Amino acid sequence: EKYEEDKEKMVAKMRDKGFREAEIISDTIYRHNDKSINIDLEIHEGPKYYFGEISFVGNAKYPTSLLRQVLKIEKGEVFSEAKLEKTLRGSPSSDDISSIYLNDGYLTFNVDPVQTKIYGDTVDLEIRIFEGPQYTINKIILKGNELTNDPVVLREIRTKPGQKFSKEALIRSQRQITQLGNFDEQKVDSKPIPNPSDG
Numbered sequence: 001e002k003y004e005e006d007k008e009k010m011v012a013k014m015r016d017k018g019f020r021e022a023e024i025i026s027d028t029i030y031r032h033n034d035k036s037i038n039i040d041l042e043i044h045e046g047p048k049y050y051f052g053e054i055s056f057v058g059n060a061k062y063p064t065s066l067l068r069q070v071l072k073i074e075k076g077e078v079f080s081e082a083k084l085e086k087t088l089r090g091s092p093s094s095d096d097i098s099s100i101y102l103n104d105g106y107l108t109f110n111v112d113p114v115q116t117k118i119y120g121d122t123v124d125l126e127i128r129i130f131e132g133p134q135y136t137i138n139k140i141i142l143k144g145n146e147l148t149n150d151p152v153v154l155r156e157i158r159t160k161p162g163q164k165f166s167k168e169a170l171i172r173s174q175r176q177i178t179q180l181g182n183f184d185e186q187k188v189d190s191k192p193i194p195n196p197s198d199g
Contacts, residue, residue, distance in 0.1 A: 003039075014045065018078040020123070021046030049079035052122035058129035062100065067127070070097050079123050084113055088127070094168060097127075105134035105164035107194050133199050135165040135192075147182040156180065165192065 007024055014022035025042040032038045051073055056064045071087050088111050089098035101109035110130040117124040137159050142150050156176035158169040170190050178185040 007041075012082070014043075016080045016082045018048040018050065018080065019045050020049050020079055020081070047121050049118075049121050049123050051075055051077045051079050052117070052119075052124040054125045054127065056127045056129060058131065061104070061106070061131055067097055070095065070100060071127075084125075088113060094171075097129075099167060101131065102165075102167035103169075105136065105166070106131055107135040107165045107192055108132035108196075133196070135194060135199055137161050137163050137165055138195070138198075144187075145183075148180070153177055153180070 007027070011022050011024060021044065023044050025044050027042070028040045030038055030040075052075060054068070054071070054073065054075070056067050059067060073083065073087060087096055089096050091099065094103075097111055098109060108130075109132055112128045112130075114126045114128055115123050116126045139161055140154065140157060140159070142153055145153055156179075157173045158176070159166065159173055163169075170192070174188055174190050177183060178188050
């Protein structure tokens with residue numbers, strides 16, 4: 001199992017370094033002696049790729065110039081899908097493009113990077129954005145609280161009815177609730193339920 005995991009990690013690491021075609025063609029395991037084995041890996045590395053032109057479509061709320069700043073990827077940089085994913089929606093510090101929208105009420109926001117052209121060692125991208133409507137918080141429903149009074153928990157919630165939805169405020173609320181010490185951090189979960197008919 002570890003070996004299979006490591007093979008996946010190795011290919012991911014190569015792709016992160018610009019080798020987007022990297023793959024393991026074959027691998028062979030055979031006995032070396034009574035205590036050890038040999039592993040032969042045949043790898044296709046392929047050419048090293050770089051980011052080319054990056055364009056945005058579908059963004060009405062924020063200008064392309066701002067989204068480029070947040071994306072932090074320049075033409076000519078080594079192509080990395082992991083870096084692209086992190087700057088679009090996976091940054092642990094919430095300074096990615098998704099967070100900008102999700103912290104401003106755009107609960108159904110979606111972003112899709114499409115490789116539009118590959119020429120030589122260069123990959124052009126079109127970042128397709130679906131903004132959707134801005135959502136407002138209607139009501140907060142607590143479930144599973146049997147240890148304390150609901151008002152004690154509700155006091156810790158940063159997302160109030162009437163406010164715009166904010167992913168950051170939701171995460172902060174969840175953190176505050178777990179810090180009360182009454183609930184298992186792994187089991188506290190917040191789930192937005194969008195109602196498209198009234199936003």
